[in-house]
Amino acid sequence: MSILVKEGTRVLVQGITGDFGARHARLSIDYGSQVVAGVTPGKGGQVFEHGGKKVPIFNTVADAARQTGATVSAIFVPPPFAADAILECVDADLDLAVAITEGIPVRDMVRAKRAMQGRRTRLIGPNCPGLVTPGRGDKSHGGCRIGIAPGYIHRRGNVGVVSRSGTLTYEAVWQLTCRGKGQSTCVGIGGDPVNGTSHLDVIKLFNDDPETEAIIMIGEIGGNAEVEAARWIKQHCKKPVAGFIAGATAPAGRRMGHAGAVIGGAEDTAAAKIKIFKECGISVAETPSDMADALLRVWKG
Amino acid sequence: MNIHEHQAKALFEKFGVAVPKGIAVQKASDFESAVGQLDAKGGLMVKSQIHAGGRGKGVFTDGFKGGVKFAPTREKALEHAKAMLGNTLVTAQTGPEGRKVQTIYFTEAANLGKRPDGRDDEYYLAILLDRATSRPVIVASTEGGVEIEKVAHDTPERIFKVHVDPAAGLQAYQARQVAFALGFTGELHKQCVALVSKLYAFFWEKDCAMVEVNPLLVTAEGRLLALDAKVSFDDNALFRHPDVVALRDLNEEDAKEIEASKFGLSYIALDGNIACLVNGAGLAMSTMDIIQHFGGSPANFLDVGGGASKEQVAAAFKIILGDPNVKGILVNIFGGIMDCNVIATGIVEAVKETGLKLPLVVRLEGNNVEAGKATLAASGLTIVSGDSMADAARKIVGLVTK
Numbered sequence A: 001m002s003i004l005v006k007e008g009t010r011v012l013v014q015g016i017t018g019d020f021g022a023r024h025a026r027l028s029i030d031y032g033s034q035v036v037a038g039v040t041p042g043k044g045g046q047v048f049e050h051g052g053k054k055v056p057i058f059n060t061v062a063d064a065a066r067q068t069g070a071t072v073s074a075i076f077v078p079p080p081f082a083a084d085a086i087l088e089c090v091d092a093d094l095d096l097a098v099a100i101t102e103g104i105p106v107r108d109m110v111r112a113k114r115a116m117q118g119r120r121t122r123l124i125g126p127n128c129p130g131l132v133t134p135g136r137g138d139k140s141h142g143g144c145r146i147g148i149a150p151g152y153i154h155r156r157g158n159v160g161v162v163s164r165s166g167t168l169t170y171e172a173v174w175q176l177t178c179r180g181k182g183q184s185t186c187v188g189i190g191g192d193p194v195n196g197t198s199h200l201d202v203i204k205l206f207n208d209d210p211e212t213e214a215i216i217m218i219g220e221i222g223g224n225a226e227v228e229a230a231r232w233i234k235q236h237c238k239k240p241v242a243g244f245i246a247g248a249t250a251p252a253g254r255r256m257g258h259a260g261a262v263i264g265g266a267e268d269t270a271a272a273k274i275k276i277f278k279e280c281g282i283s284v285a286e287t288p289s290d291m292a293d294a295l296l297r298v299w300k301g
Numbered sequence B: 001m002n003i004h005e006h007q008a009k010a011l012f013e014k015f016g017v018a019v020p021k022g023i024a025v026q027k028a029s030d031f032e033s034a035v036g037q038l039d040a041k042g043g044l045m046v047k048s049q050i051h052a053g054g055r056g057k058g059v060f061t062d063g064f065k066g067g068v069k070f071a072p073t074r075e076k077a078l079e080h081a082k083a084m085l086g087n088t089l090v091t092a093q094t095g096p097e098g099r100k101v102q103t104i105y106f107t108e109a110a111n112l113g114k115r116p117d118g119r120d121d122e123y124y125l126a127i128l129l130d131r132a133t134s135r136p137v138i139v140a141s142t143e144g145g146v147e148i149e150k151v152a153h154d155t156p157e158r159i160f161k162v163h164v165d166p167a168a169g170l171q172a173y174q175a176r177q178v179a180f181a182l183g184f185t186g187e188l189h190k191q192c193v194a195l196v197s198k199l200y201a202f203f204w205e206k207d208c209a210m211v212e213v214n215p216l217l218v219t220a221e222g223r224l225l226a227l228d229a230k231v232s233f234d235d236n237a238l239f240r241h242p243d244v245v246a247l248r249d250l251n252e253e254d255a256k257e258i259e260a261s262k263f264g265l266s267y268i269a270l271d272g273n274i275a276c277l278v279n280g281a282g283l284a285m286s287t288m289d290i291i292q293h294f295g296g297s298p299a300n301f302l303d304v305g306g307g308a309s310k311e312q313v314a315a316a317f318k319i320i321l322g323d324p325n326v327k328g329i330l331v332n333i334f335g336g337i338m339d340c341n342v343i344a345t346g347i348v349e350a351v352k353e354t355g356l357k358l359p360l361v362v363r364l365e366g367n368n369v370e371a372g373k374a375t376l377a378a379s380g381l382t383i384v385s386g387d388s389m390a391d392a393a394r395k396i397v398g399l400v401t402k
Helices: A019-031 A061-068 A079-091 A106-116 A166-178 A199-208 A225-236 A259-267 A270-279 A288-296 B005-014 B028-037 B074-084 B148-154 B172-181 B186-205 B235-240 B255-262 B281-293 B310-321 B340-354 B369-378 B389-401
Strands: A010-014 A034-039 A047-050 A053-058 A072-075 A096-099 A122-124 A130-133 A144-147 A156-163 A183-188 A214-220 A241-246 B022-025 B044-048 B068-071 B088-090 B104-108 B122-130 B135-141 B159-163 B208-218 B224-226 B230-233 B266-269 B274-278 B300-303 B328-335 B360-366
Touching: A010 A019, A010 A061, A010 A079, A019 A034, A019 A047, A019 A053, A019 A072, A019 A144, A034 A061, A053 A061, A061 A079, A072 A079, A072 A144, A079 A096, A079 A106, A079 B235, A106 A122, A106 B135, A106 B235, A156 A166, A156 A199, A166 A183, A166 A214, A166 A241, A166 A288, A166 B281, A166 B328, A166 B360, A183 A199, A199 A214, A199 A225, A214 A225, A214 A288, A214 B281, A225 A241, A225 A270, A241 A270, A241 A288, A241 B281, A259 A270, A288 B281, A288 B389, B005 B022, B005 B186, B005 B230, B022 B028, B028 B074, B028 B104, B044 B074, B068 B074, B074 B104, B122 B148, B122 B186, B135 B148, B135 B172, B135 B186, B148 B159, B159 B172, B172 B186, B186 B208, B186 B224, B230 B235, B255 B266, B255 B310, B274 B281, B274 B310, B274 B389, B281 B300, B281 B328, B281 B389, B300 B310, B310 B340, B328 B340, B328 B389, B340 B360, B340 B369, B360 B369, B360 B389
Parallel strands: A010 A034, A010 A072, A034 A053, A072 A096, A096 A122, A156 A183, A156 A214, A214 A241, B274 B300, B274 B328, B328 B360
Antiparallel strands: A047 A053, A130 A144, A130 A183, B022 B104, B044 B068, B044 B104, B122 B135, B122 B208, B135 B159, B208 B224, B208 B230, B266 B300
C-alpha cells in the first residue's frame, strides 16, 4: 500500500491548458500516472494530447469526475481563482484536492478551509510540490505523481516522507534513493500558514500504512505543526522517525508587530523545535545532508 | 507589506476607529504650518515614521534620544522634529544600521486617563491569523503600552483571545467579550464594542496580515483612542487592493530586495560573508544553516525559484556581488525539474560577465546533472564542485576562512 494515492489513482488536472499545468500534466503522463481528465472552464470538449494519450477537457470538476472516475485533482490555477478551484473539488466530493498554486490570499484559504469542514475531500497544500507514490517500473515509473516533484528521483520502498518544502523533500528522497532505500509515499504539505493537511495528519496515515516502515519529517521555523506532530509521535507512533528543521539561521524579527509571537508561542524557533524532536525520540538530522543517515541510525531497513 | 503609522491611522479613520488628530510631513519647511493646525494646549507628540517598532526607546546615530517624543509646546515640537528628520534611527528592530527618518508625524497629545490605582489607562488590542486554528484571532489585554511578549510570558492570564468563525464573521457577543475582558462598563463598553467591530471589518476587508493597537487608551474625557497603529497586509492579496499598494514606501525596503523581486528572485540580506544562491525556499534556508554548521556565516537568503532561467542566475550573481561583505559564493541547486545544464551555463556566463574573483563552490544535483558538471568543467574557470550539500558547505567555508 501507500498513503493518499496509489498506482492507478485517477487524476484530473485543473488548469491543464495553462503553461504550468500543461507542463506538469505531461510529466505526470510520462511518469505513467493516470491523468484522465483536465478541467478548464469554457474549454470543455477540447482534448489535451501528449505521448499518444488523449485527455478529455471538461468545463467543471463535477463533469470530469462523473465521466472519467477521477477521484483526485491537481490544481494549477492562478492564485486569485485557486480557492474557488479547491471548493469546486469539495462540491464534487473528490477524495483529494492537491493545490500546487503559490500565492493564494490568506483570507481565501481561511474561508475555503472553513467551508471544507465536515466534507469528505482532503486538501494537500496549497503552495506545495504535491505528492508521489513511486511506481515499480524503471526509475519508479508507473507511480502516481501529482504536482511538480521530479518523478525519477524516487524508488518504490518503505520510507514515508513529509515536508513543507519542495526542494528539501527532493533532497531527502534523493539521499534515500542513493542509499538504496525507497519510499512508500512522499507528501509535500506546503509552506503556507493555512494549509489543508498538517504534518500530524500525514504522520498518522503513515503510522497506519502497512507498507511504510519508517518516516522522515521535515519542518521549518514558524508555527507549531511540527511540535504537535512530535508530541503525537512520542505517544503513539510505532515506527522510527527522523526529522530536520530548516531555518536555524533565518533572521528573526522582520515583522513589525509582536502579536505573532504571542500566538506562535515560544516553540516556533528552530532550536526549540529540535529540542522537542529529541525529547520525543525523533532522530534529528544535524544538517540537511544528514536526513537519510539520521533515519538509518534508527532504522536498518 | 508594511505601512507607516500615519497611513494606518488614516485607514483607521476611514473605518471609523478614533485616533488622535495628526499631520504627516516630509519637508522641514512644512513643519510650522503643520503644528499650527493642531491644538497644542495638551502638548504635541512628534513621531518618527519608519517601518520598525521600538521607536520610542530608539537612539539616533548622532546621539539624539527617542524616535517618539512629547513636546509641551509647538516650539519644542519643531525642535524635536528638526532633530529627527533626515536623521537615522536605530531601534531594537532596525538592526545596527538603523533607518533614515523621512517623515515626521505630529499628533495632538491625548489627555491620558488614570486607573483607580494611578496607572495610565492603556490597553492592548490586535487582530491577526491564528495558524493553529486557521482563523482570525482578536488578542486583547489590560496591559497596554508595554511589550506584549513580556505580558504573554509573565502574566498569560492577562491575555484574552477570541477566535472568529470566518463563515459567520465577528459576532456582537464576541466584541462584547473583548469589552468585558478589558473591564469596560457603561459608555466605554459601548465604544469598545464598536471599535472592535470596526477594526475587525478593516482587518477582513483589507486583507490585513496583522492590525495592532498598542496602546489603546482611555482619555481623561472618557474617549477610547488608538494611540499607535501597526498594520501589515497579506502580500498575496495586494492584487485586489490598489489603494493599499499606493501606500508602499520603497524607502523602507532594501534596494537589493526590490531589484531581486523584479527578476522573480526572493532575496534577504544578512550580515555574513558567504553568499548563497539556491532553488527553493526550504533548501535556501537550510543552505544558510549548513554554512553556519560548518563554521561559516551566510551573507544572504536567495531563492531563485523552481524554474530559474539563465537571466535569473545572472541577475542573482549581480545582486549577491553588490554586497561588499561577500567573500565567497555557494550555489546549491537541486534541479528536480529544471535542467542543471541551463543553470551551469548561466553560472559560467555570469562569472565571465562579472569578472568574478571570489571563490565559488557549486553543488548541482538532479535533472541532466552530468551535462551541467561538464559545462562547468569545460569553462576553464576556477569553479569548485561540491558533491553534496555538506561537501559544498565545507569547501566554501574552508576557502573563505583560509
